[in-house]
Amino acid sequence: MKKRLLAAMMAAAMLLTGCSNGGNSGSDSADNSSAANTDVKVGFVYIGSINDGGYTQAHDKGRLAIEEQLGVETAYIENVEENVSAVTEAIGTLIDEKGCNLIYTNSFGFMDGTAQMAEEYPDVKFAHCSGYTRKDNMSTYFGKVYQARYLSGIVAGMKTEKNYIGYVAAKPIPEVIRGINAFTLGVQSVNPDAKVEVFFTDTWYDPAQEKSGALELLNKGVDVIAQHQDTTAPQVAAEEKGAYCIGYNFPTPDAAPKAYLTAACFDWATFYVDDCKRAIDGTWTSRAYWEGLSEHMTYLDTLTDLCTEGTQEKVDEAQASIIDGTFDPFTGPLYDQDGNLKVEDGVRMTDDEIWNMNWFVQGVIGTIPQ
Numbered sequence: 001m002k003k004r005l006l007a008a009m010m011a012a013a014m015l016l017t018g019c020s021n022g023g024n025s026g027s028d029s030a031d032n033s034s035a036a037n038t039d040v041k042v043g044f045v046y047i048g049s050i051n052d053g054g055y056t057q058a059h060d061k062g063r064l065a066i067e068e069q070l071g072v073e074t075a076y077i078e079n080v081e082e083n084v085s086a087v088t089e090a091i092g093t094l095i096d097e098k099g100c101n102l103i104y105t106n107s108f109g110f111m112d113g114t115a116q117m118a119e120e121y122p123d124v125k126f127a128h129c130s131g132y133t134r135k136d137n138m139s140t141y142f143g144k145v146y147q148a149r150y151l152s153g154i155v156a157g158m159k160t161e162k163n164y165i166g167y168v169a170a171k172p173i174p175e176v177i178r179g180i181n182a183f184t185l186g187v188q189s190v191n192p193d194a195k196v197e198v199f200f201t202d203t204w205y206d207p208a209q210e211k212s213g214a215l216e217l218l219n220k221g222v223d224v225i226a227q228h229q230d231t232t233a234p235q236v237a238a239e240e241k242g243a244y245c246i247g248y249n250f251p252t253p254d255a256a257p258k259a260y261l262t263a264a265c266f267d268w269a270t271f272y273v274d275d276c277k278r279a280i281d282g283t284w285t286s287r288a289y290w291e292g293l294s295e296h297m298t299y300l301d302t303l304t305d306l307c308t309e310g311t312q313e314k315v316d317e318a319q320a321s322i323i324d325g326t327f328d329p330f331t332g333p334l335y336d337q338d339g340n341l342k343v344e345d346g347v348r349m350t351d352d353e354i355w356n357m358n359w360f361v362q363g364v365i366g367t368i369p370q
Helices: 004-018 022-030 055-070 084-097 108-120 145-159 174-190 207-220 233-240 269-281 311-323 351-355
Strands: 042-045 074-077 102-105 125-129 138-143 164-169 195-200 224-228 244-249 260-266 288-291 298-300 341-343
Touching: 042 055, 042 084, 055 074, 055 244, 055 260, 055 269, 074 084, 084 102, 084 108, 102 108, 102 269, 108 125, 108 138, 138 269, 145 174, 145 224, 145 244, 145 260, 145 298, 145 311, 164 174, 164 207, 174 195, 174 224, 174 311, 174 351, 195 207, 207 224, 207 233, 224 233, 233 244, 269 288
Parallel strands: 042 074, 042 102, 102 125, 125 138, 138 288, 164 195, 164 224, 224 244, 244 260
Antiparallel strands: 260 298
């Protein structure tokens, strides 16, 4: 395991290579935006690398959209560990050395460090991804990716021949649990006999551990792998074993071209550009942002030719009903793993109930670590 002190030092060092050439990039996009002369400068704290092929790369596309669409200068620090010391040091560097006054931190474990710095810098605006702590100068933001996960479950349910699907999951927190549940419900909407077995890695970003978890499931016999991990390592493992895969965060068909079916993705630019505009025009306020398919905050990647015939039609039907509001994946009747009725027939779970989900639906194999 990396030493925390070393990680913090590395995070600071990464600023030298991790800072956007915002002066150049911002200048290049300045002619396209009336906001080019804004006093707003945006800083990002990333848990992974901007070329991880997954979670952080998806966020970085949003950062680049700010530069391109608004002409705003940005900076970032990548590979920051999830501890308060590393997070506060990274944020301090962005504010004190780079002059950033709007800060985004992109991992759940950055919450406490972000909140601490929001108190220390009341004139700086902050937004933390996937957490729940808010202050007058600190928002939270995430996407309803469970909706896209439900659609990806339809794809997997149509594809599996063994009715046995694997899911490599990061942390046993509601964000991950609701994704597993939505995926499983999507699977079972087209294949009621299929089961989804979960392997928790206890890490967001560790390609070796992610691949190891996928291989453990593949060696048990699953023929499709899904994931809530930051890299494409589970997808690579699936291809190596002759199975199929569902990606996450970012379209990655080239990572495992013989295995890739689709991916549940985020379009982080949807939030970042809107939020930055609010900072520029003076309308920014702290908020809890959580949007999904209807706002294109989340989406399902294009299906590949490896998908089973008829899958697109099933996906299109479900997607249309989610977008128009006539259906939500978490609508009863819903049962837990033990067969207990958790949500009555026709009842739709509230956003708060979905956000705090801490139980597995029927059809999931595995336990939630305590």
